[in-house]
Amino acid sequence: VVEKFDVIVIGAGAAGLFCAAQAGQKGRRVLLIDNGKKAGRKILMSGGGRCNFTNLYAEPSAYLSHNPHFCKSALARYTQWDFIDLINRHAIAWHEKTLGQLFCDDSAQQVVDMLLKECEAGQVTLRLRSEVLAITRDADGYTLELNGALAWAEKLVIASGGLSMPGLGASPFGYRVAEQFGLKVFPTRAGLVPFTLHKPLLEQLQVLSGVSVPSTLTAEDGTVFKEALLFTHRGLSGPAVLQLSSYWQPGEFITVNLSPVQDIDAFLNDERRAHPNQSLKNTLAKLLPKRLVECLQLLGMIPECTLKQLNSRQQLELASALHQWRVQPNGTEGYRTAEVTLGGVDTRQLSSKTMEARDVPGLYFIGEVVDVSGWLGGYNFQWAWSSAWACAQAL
Numbered sequence: 001v002v003e004k005f006d007v008i009v010i011g012a013g014a015a016g017l018f019c020a021a022q023a024g025q026k027g028r029r030v031l032l033i034d035n036g037k038k039a040g041r042k043i044l045m046s047g048g049g050r051c052n053f054t055n056l057y058a059e060p061s062a063y064l065s066h067n068p069h070f071c072k073s074a075l076a077r078y079t080q081w082d083f084i085d086l087i088n089r090h091a092i093a094w095h096e097k098t099l100g101q102l103f104c105d106d107s108a109q110q111v112v113d114m115l116l117k118e119c120e121a122g123q124v125t126l127r128l129r130s131e132v133l134a135i136t137r138d139a140d141g142y143t144l145e146l147n148g149a150l151a152w153a154e155k156l157v158i159a160s161g162g163l164s165m166p167g168l169g170a171s172p173f174g175y176r177v178a179e180q181f182g183l184k185v186f187p188t189r190a191g192l193v194p195f196t197l198h199k200p201l202l203e204q205l206q207v208l209s210g211v212s213v214p215s216t217l218t219a220e221d222g223t224v225f226k227e228a229l230l231f232t233h234r235g236l237s238g239p240a241v242l243q244l245s246s247y248w249q250p251g252e253f254i255t256v257n258l259s260p261v262q263d264i265d266a267f268l269n270d271e272r273r274a275h276p277n278q279s280l281k282n283t284l285a286k287l288l289p290k291r292l293v294e295c296l297q298l299l300g301m302i303p304e305c306t307l308k309q310l311n312s313r314q315q316l317e318l319a320s321a322l323h324q325w326r327v328q329p330n331g332t333e334g335y336r337t338a339e340v341t342l343g344g345v346d347t348r349q350l351s352s353k354t355m356e357a358r359d360v361p362g363l364y365f366i367g368e369v370v371d372v373s374g375w376l377g378g379y380n381f382q383w384a385w386s387s388a389w390a391c392a393q394a395l
């Protein structure tokens with residue numbers, strides 16, 4: 001027996017839940033499949049359990065892709081304001097934390113519950129713990145071999161996400177489907193992920209584990225992020241580092257400005273006039289965390305002297321070391337802790353209006369499986385909502 005539907009969506013994450021709900025509410029008979037035992041597992045974990053569901057400043061420039069124009073249409077047709085509207089209609093209280101990042105006041109569970117209610121309103125059939133063993137295409141649609149059952153639909157939507165956090169059900173399933181149907185998949189790598197450091201530096205910086213400083217980080221391609229940097233026992237993390245990691249290639253250096261607001265040279269000149277006998281170390285501890293100053297002194301970046309003993313060459317070297325500290329990461333922590341996967345299904349083979357594969361009628365890719373990745377701060381969920389909505393309009 002083959003169960004028949006209009007649409008089958010594979011992956012009950014952010015994009016799949018929203019797309020299934022929208023299509024169902026348009027009167028389509030929708031089957032939503034996930035191999036996990038819960039829907040929206042990443043949503044539940046997101047934003048420290050409060051789900052950073054969108055960003056007030058979401059716009060195409062906040063997304064990485066081999067084809068930067070691709071995301072424009074969907075983001076313009078279903079915006080952050082549309083999603084905020086939906087959140088408000090479900091009476092979910094929210095707040096802006098920082099930099100336009102919107103979080104639930106209470107819990108990410110509210111977002112999952114909202115999406116499940118929307119699916120109910122669309123009479124979506126949700127099957128959890130359901131493995132897709134094979135997909136075949138005939139003239140009118142797609143037949144799926146599930147564990148113990150067959151399902152058929154005219155349209156098939158792949159919303160199985162990327163590779164980050166295998167513990168939350170991430171799998172290369174979507175990439176394999178793309179390849180099965182002759183679509184190109186760009187190599188993937190971990191994004192929004194902490195950096196690890198090479199041995200001597202790692203050991204020298206480990207005493208700083210837990211120290212956070214405001215910073216400006218610059219990648220070799222010139223990309224700049226001004227946010228907090230966090231030292232960890234494995235290397236470097238914090239929002240500035242996660243953001244920059246998406247723009248970093250193995251072997252490259254990053255440049256860290258540890259005093260992004262105060263000019264070190266001018267600060268030391270002022271301080272010298274007022275307290276010539278003060279130690280350089282204590283002076284810098286007015287600007288930077290004391291543990292950081294002590295550690296940089298051990299690394300030889302800060303001379304052991306008073307302000308009046310510091311000569312102009314030393315002062316310039318110090319200012320440059322603190323404003324332009326060059327660090328070469330060893331690598332990243334990888335998919336285990338990454339928030340997002342860079343690369344994925346090549347967008348040049350998809351319609352930016354509907355997400356349908358140009359040469360494979362009835363096959364759609366939405367969300368993170370597509371080669372579109374956002375910054376940290378709610379941008380990735382907004383892509384999931386926007387691409388899902390655009391797709392649903394065409395189903």
Ligand code: FAD
Nearest residue numbers: 011013014015035046047052161169173367368378380381
């Ligand atoms: P997912 O939400 O990953 O959903 C994919 C679904 O497909 C999963 O349910 C999975 O079980 C299912 N699946 C996979 N393989 C198969 C298969 N073979 N068969 C059936 N089903 C399958 N982004 C933000 O914007 N804000 C945040 O606050 C935020 N926090 C995050 C926190 C963490 C810890 C992580 C890991 C990510 C976070 N992200 C955040 C990124 C965001 O979660 C993803 O970009 C987003 O979930 C992608 O949506 P998606 O629907 O494409 O994929």
